Amino acid sequence: MAFGKKPAGAQPAAVPPPAPAAPKPAPKKAAAAVPKPAPVPKPAPKTDHEPVRRIEERSEQYYQTKMTIFNALIDTIDLSQLAQLDAESAREEIRDIVVEIIAIKNVVMSISEQEQLLDDICNDVLGYGPLEPLLARDDIADIMVNGADTTYIEVNGKIERTNIRFRDNAQLMNICQRIVSQVGRRVDESSPICDARLLDGSRVNVIAPPLAIDGPTLTIRKFKKDKLRLNDLVNFGSISPAGAEILRIIGHARCNILISGGTGSGKTTLLNCLTGFIEPGERVITCEDSAELQLQQPHVVRLETRPPNIEGSGAVSMRDLVKNCLRMRPERIIVGEVRGPEAFDLLQAMNTGHDGSMGTLHANSPREALSRVESMITMGGFSLPAKTIREMIVGSIDVVVQASRLRDGSRKIMCVTEVMGLEGDTIILQDILKYEIDGEDDKGKIKGAHRGTGIGRPRFWERASYYSLERDLARALDSLD
Numbered sequence: 001m002a003f004g005k006k007p008a009g010a011q012p013a014a015v016p017p018p019a020p021a022a023p024k025p026a027p028k029k030a031a032a033a034v035p036k037p038a039p040v041p042k043p044a045p046k047t048d049h050e051p052v053r054r055i056e057e058r059s060e061q062y063y064q065t066k067m068t069i070f071n072a073l074i075d076t077i078d079l080s081q082l083a084q085l086d087a088e089s090a091r092e093e094i095r096d097i098v099v100e101i102i103a104i105k106n107v108v109m110s111i112s113e114q115e116q117l118l119d120d121i122c123n124d125v126l127g128y129g130p131l132e133p134l135l136a137r138d139d140i141a142d143i144m145v146n147g148a149d150t151t152y153i154e155v156n157g158k159i160e161r162t163n164i165r166f167r168d169n170a171q172l173m174n175i176c177q178r179i180v181s182q183v184g185r186r187v188d189e190s191s192p193i194c195d196a197r198l199l200d201g202s203r204v205n206v207i208a209p210p211l212a213i214d215g216p217t218l219t220i221r222k223f224k225k226d227k228l229r230l231n232d233l234v235n236f237g238s239i240s241p242a243g244a245e246i247l248r249i250i251g252h253a254r255c256n257i258l259i260s261g262g263t264g265s266g267k268t269t270l271l272n273c274l275t276g277f278i279e280p281g282e283r284v285i286t287c288e289d290s291a292e293l294q295l296q297q298p299h300v301v302r303l304e305t306r307p308p309n310i311e312g313s314g315a316v317s318m319r320d321l322v323k324n325c326l327r328m329r330p331e332r333i334i335v336g337e338v339r340g341p342e343a344f345d346l347l348q349a350m351n352t353g354h355d356g357s358m359g360t361l362h363a364n365s366p367r368e369a370l371s372r373v374e375s376m377i378t379m380g381g382f383s384l385p386a387k388t389i390r391e392m393i394v395g396s397i398d399v400v401v402q403a404s405r406l407r408d409g410s411r412k413i414m415c416v417t418e419v420m421g422l423e424g425d426t427i428i429l430q431d432i433l434k435y436e437i438d439g440e441d442d443k444g445k446i447k448g449a450h451r452g453t454g455i456g457r458p459r460f461w462e463r464a465s466y467y468s469l470e471r472d473l474a475r476a477l478d479s480l481d
Ligand SMILES: Nc1ncnc2c1ncn2[C@@H]1O[C@H](COP(=O)(O)OP(=O)(O)OP(=O)(O)O)[C@@H](O)[C@H]1O
Pocket: 140, 141, 142, 221, 222, 224, 228, 233, 236, 238, 261, 262, 263, 264, 265, 266, 267, 268, 269, 270, 411, 412
């Protein structure tokens, strides 16, 4: 008998994965006691004519065959023994058994179909099932699974529907469970929201029923092994060469930078690029909700927040991290995403000798970014007059860089804006360069250019000259369109 096979007469395992708290259907009794709310009607699918990206096309009959073989496999193998094997041996073991089942059941299939089936079944039992082919691709930015039958991906800035589907919501939920249990978390009806990370660093969010009405919903921001560099952004046209040079000078001259942009607009990527200009000798501390930054410098301390545990305790917030940072003798502090009262501590840090600090935040323009900082501080319970907060903002943030994903899917740096000062109660901003849209070509691609605004001597000129960069700056400003 092959290792991993069940002894004859053993009970078939109900659920394939070895995840600790695999979601089980609610016990019948409980279901009877709690009246089930009326099911929310599912709107008629609007997606009939939506183009679908075919990924490893499979026929309906293939799914049927796979289901039969999969069920037979689950009846045959002993999952607890299988779990003790390393991935390679477990895969071998499953392959042997599946080949045997195919022979016994007299299933007719071509060699290539059989190979496909073996891969799919191994992925189902050991990996992330139908997600595997998507996870293996490096050109996908996001994977969005909206219940078992609907999966979208983002490729080249465009969201497309795929033909990837799960056996049912239970399989999808199982995979979600498997993902989050790797980082010691749990997702089920009682705690239906969960953030996690894949082993490769990809950022994961799961929201399960009853909160997600149409089935478990999984969102993955794929981790790019080869992070984009500023040069890549120039090649993609996200920024002009002169604009990139200005960003380099801003980074080198230790300006305090806020990167603003919408969801998925490329903020973290840009932040990562800007950290490339930090001197190797500097002590840098990064604070993130999910470690995404990849700094190249040797002296970096990486910190990550922690959500509360099941009992609701043990949370470590971004504010805790940023406050703690200040006791760690940082030279620069990098905050992955500023979204709450940590804004106050970051501004203070920027103000008190940690210049060259950076952070990102969600906003649609530099002005909105600064007013968001203001409201984060106000809502954080600091009872400071608006004017004082604005003075703090003006005294600490030097430059706001705005990122955006345009309607054709391209990502652009929309403007590099300086914070000039306060006039009365109003913060004065000055664009150094802007992306101006001139129209679109016949393929729907947006045409435009990064253009200077005629500023010859930005406010950070003094800083640039302190770092002997004023000539480079003058040249870069001159060569703006
Ligand atoms: N200029 C660019 N050109 C092409 N692709 C880009 C560009 N900038 C970022 N990307 C890609 O877009 C995706 C999203 O980027 P990123 O994570 O930086 O966005 P974000 O604004 O930080 O998103 P979120 O709001 O979810 O944190 C990534 O896959 C990244 O590689």
